Amino acid sequence: MIAESRSYASAFECVDPPLRVHKVSSSPLIIYIQNFLTLNERAHLQRVSEPKFRRSVVASHEGAQRSDIRTSQSTDVPRDVVTRCIQQRALRFQGFDVLEEQLEPLQLVKYGQGERYDFHTDWLADPQYSTSFNGGNRMTSFFVYVHVSNDTTGGGTNFPLVAPPKDERWCGLVECDQPYANGLTFRPVEGNAIFWENLTPSGLGDPRTEHAGLPVITGTKIGMNIWTRQAPVSEEVRRQDVPLDF
C-alpha cells in the first residue's frame, strides 16, 4: 500500500490541462474556465475527501454554524502534491502577484437530492471573519465542479444580479431558457470552473457577486471552493502539507 502510494506520488506530474477561458462579465469580473481539473485530479479529490464529509456550516455572529440555508456536506482538502498542483494553477490564473499563503485550504462541497446553498456572498460582511489572522476578506473565488453524476438535474450556480451572456454558444454552459430576470445560472459541468472577484477596487464586498447553489433535484454534485484572501492567511488556518495518502 505504502509502496503503491509512493509510486503514485513519484509518478504524479503536475501538468496544467489545456484551459479554455471565456469572459462572462467585466463588472463584477466573472470568467468561465473549461477543463480546470483533469480526470485524475477529480478522482483524487473525491477519494481523499469521501470519508471526511460533514454537514456544512455558515459564518454567523455566533461563529460557524449549521443552517437551513446550506444543507450540503463539506470538508477541507488536505494539502498534498495533487492539491498543491491545483492551487498553483489557481495562483497562476490570477497572475504572479498573489502569494500561495493567501489561499485558504481547498474546500469540497457535496450535495445530494434536495440539498442547496441559498443566496449568499463569499466575501464576509462580519469583520470577525476578515481579520488579519484570516488574511482579510475573500478577494476572489473559484467554484469548480468536481463531480456531476449522469442523472444530475438542478444544482446550477445562480447569480441573480448578473445578466446572462447572449450568444447561443453559451447554452451548454449556462441556462438559456430561464427568465432573464432570474439572472445568470451556470449548469454544473464536471471539470469546469467559475472564477470571480468578490471585492470592488476599494476593497469593499461587491453585492453583485451574490449567488446560490440551486437545489440538486436528482443525482449528486460535488463542487470545490478555492478562496484567495487579500493577504497571507495564518499558518494555523493553512496547516501543514500531508503526504499523498489514499
Ligand SMILES: O=C(O)CCC(=O)C(=O)O
Ligand atoms: O454549489 C454551488 O453551485 C455554489 C456553492 C457556493 O457558492 C459556495 O460553496 O460558496
Ligand SMILES: [Fe+2]
Ligand atoms: Fe459561494
